[in-house]
Amino acid sequence: MKNTVVVGAQWGDEGKAKITDLLAQKADMVIRYQGGCNAGHTVVYNGETYKLHLVPSGILYGNKICFIGAGTVILPEYFEQETNELKERGINLLNLKLSPLATITMPYHTEVDGWAEDTIKKGKIGSTRKGIGQTYTDKMARCALKVGDLFDEETLSEKIDIILPLKNKILKEVYGLKEYSKEEILGLCKKYKKIFEPYVCENWQELLYTCKNKTILFEGAQGVMLDIDYGTYPFVTSSNPIAGGASTGSGYGPSMINEVVGVSKAYLTRVGEGPFITELSDETGKKLREIGHEYGTTTGRPRRCGWFDAVITRYAALVSGLTSIALTKVDVFDDFDEIKICTAYKDIRNGKIYNHYPTNVFIHKYLEPVYETHKGWKTKLSDIRNYNDLPQSCKEYLKRIEELAGVPISIVSVGPDREQTIFI
Ligand code: IMP
Numbered sequence: 001m002k003n004t005v006v007v008g009a010q011w012g013d014e015g016k017a018k019i020t021d022l023l024a025q026k027a028d029m030v031i032r033y034q035g036g037c038n039a040g041h042t043v044v045y046n047g048e049t050y051k052l053h054l055v056p057s058g059i060l061y062g063n064k065i066c067f068i069g070a071g072t073v074i075l076p077e078y079f080e081q082e083t084n085e086l087k088e089r090g091i092n093l094l095n096l097k098l099s100p101l102a103t104i105t106m107p108y109h110t111e112v113d114g115w116a117e118d119t120i121k122k123g124k125i126g127s128t129r130k131g132i133g134q135t136y137t138d139k140m141a142r143c144a145l146k147v148g149d150l151f152d153e154e155t156l157s158e159k160i161d162i163i164l165p166l167k168n169k170i171l172k173e174v175y176g177l178k179e180y181s182k183e184e185i186l187g188l189c190k191k192y193k194k195i196f197e198p199y200v201c202e203n204w205q206e207l208l209y210t211c212k213n214k215t216i217l218f219e220g221a222q223g224v225m226l227d228i229d230y231g232t233y234p235f236v237t238s239s240n241p242i243a244g245g246a247s248t249g250s251g252y253g254p255s256m257i258n259e260v261v262g263v264s265k266a267y268l269t270r271v272g273e274g275p276f277i278t279e280l281s282d283e284t285g286k287k288l289r290e291i292g293h294e295y296g297t298t299t300g301r302p303r304r305c306g307w308f309d310a311v312i313t314r315y316a317a318l319v320s321g322l323t324s325i326a327l328t329k330v331d332v333f334d335d336f337d338e339i340k341i342c343t344a345y346k347d348i349r350n351g352k353i354y355n356h357y358p359t360n361v362f363i364h365k366y367l368e369p370v371y372e373t374h375k376g377w378k379t380k381l382s383d384i385r386n387y388n389d390l391p392q393s394c395k396e397y398l399k400r401i402e403e404l405a406g407v408p409i410s411i412v413s414v415g416p417d418r419e420q421t422i423f424i
Contacts, residue, residue: 001026002258003216005246008223009262009316011270013303015328015413016263017041020219021057022418028214029065030058033249034239035221036073036105038128040297044416051297053082055096056219062092065211070101071239071249073135074147076192097201100148104192108171108180109134115175125235126272128298136238147200150193160185208251216256218246224316232361235274243320261410262322264313266330269303271296275364278306278342292332307340307371310404315357317407324410327401331414336376339397342369343404374400381414387424
């Protein structure tokens with residue numbers, strides 16, 4: 001296998017964890033490059049289900065180096081809980097390495113996130129309440145604490161003196177929230193240091209040099225449509241899930257990346273607020289949710305469901321430079337008479353057809369999907385392992401997706417288990 005990025009090609013929850021897990025078999029190192037514990041990756045390994053948030057799924061193999069890169073944000077209590085649970089279940093964490101450049105989510109970040117979710121009515125994001133946006137905001141505003149800061153007392157004290165007066169002013173005057181004393185922050189940092197100590201990799205550069213000629217899998221969280229620059233802004237997360245984020249977030253330059261696998265569901269889902277042109281608010285949407293078990297891994301929220309949107313896939317192929325697509329949950333359609341694919345959007349105000357994704361999401365309320373309808377296969381796919389054994393109408397559906405996206409499908413997933421996979 002060549003060095004590969006696994007990226008969500010929709011709004012997250014595409015089944016990246018299974019694909020990452022499959023590809024990790026052939027990798028020496030797995031790097032998580034962005035996001036935080038807003039992500040929820042469900043992996044079935046040896047018949048057991050693991051729900052991972054920050055730890056790369058390659059950890060379950062025991063022999064892969066798993067690196068959490070500089071592009072991530074870490075909520076210490078969640079990291080502690082996740083690593084403890086894995087240890088209790090007998091997973092070896094000796095190869096788990098955390099970048100000292102990763103940014104720490106402080107309690108005031110989650111407090112402000114919760115405040116915004118509870119207070120803002122118009123334009124609410126529907127975040128995971130994990131302080132993601134607030135942590136990245138501080139990172140970009142150059143007033144965040146990094147994991148490495150915890151390991152140098154003088155730096156930590158100096159940084160807190162700079163950050164805290166500003167934070168307290170905002171917490172009190174803008175949000176009416178509790179202020180923090182330096183002692184409180186130092187106390188928290190002492191606790192965090194203990195949590196991170198076994199994993200933090202001060203010599204991360206050496207680690208990256210050592211692994212340079214090995215096989216690397218870059219694991220993205222969320223998806224292209226939640227990207228801060230290319231997603232449905234402002235209804236996005238605050239990092240770069242697109243393949244370019246693999247470079248900035250891992251510490252390896254773009255020349256280290258050879259392949260980009262875009263993971264797409266055979267239909268679409270979204271959690272949280274924001275436009276969703278092919279959303280189905282009817283019985284078909286309910287059917288997709290029930291058959292596909294579409295409830296959030298992190299928050300348990302029911303996911304909004306809709307038909308496959310080829311406009312989005314084509315867009316994802318462009319902005320993430322997809323070299324192939326892994327199409328997941330194709331078996332969810334086994335019982336459907338008809339399956340639709342959205343090929344373009346039509347503006348109901350003037351009939352204008354959009355073949356490319358209109359990035360101004362405030363006009364999406366005027367857009368309706370242009371569909372083509374495909375015949376369902378009415379066959380159980382979950383036991384099929386070879387492309388040639390797929391029903392003809394399923395093959396035609398896959399071919400059409402390839403044609404519309406302009407990218408070949410390399411993997412078809414027909415169930416949650418590793419074996420329920422067809423490689424093309
Ligand atoms: P945040 O990342 O918690 O700030 O949430 C911003 C938006 O991204 C919300 O609509 C969330 O529901 C969505 N989001 C964040 N992480 C994920 C994920 O892992 N899967 C799906 N949606 C996500």
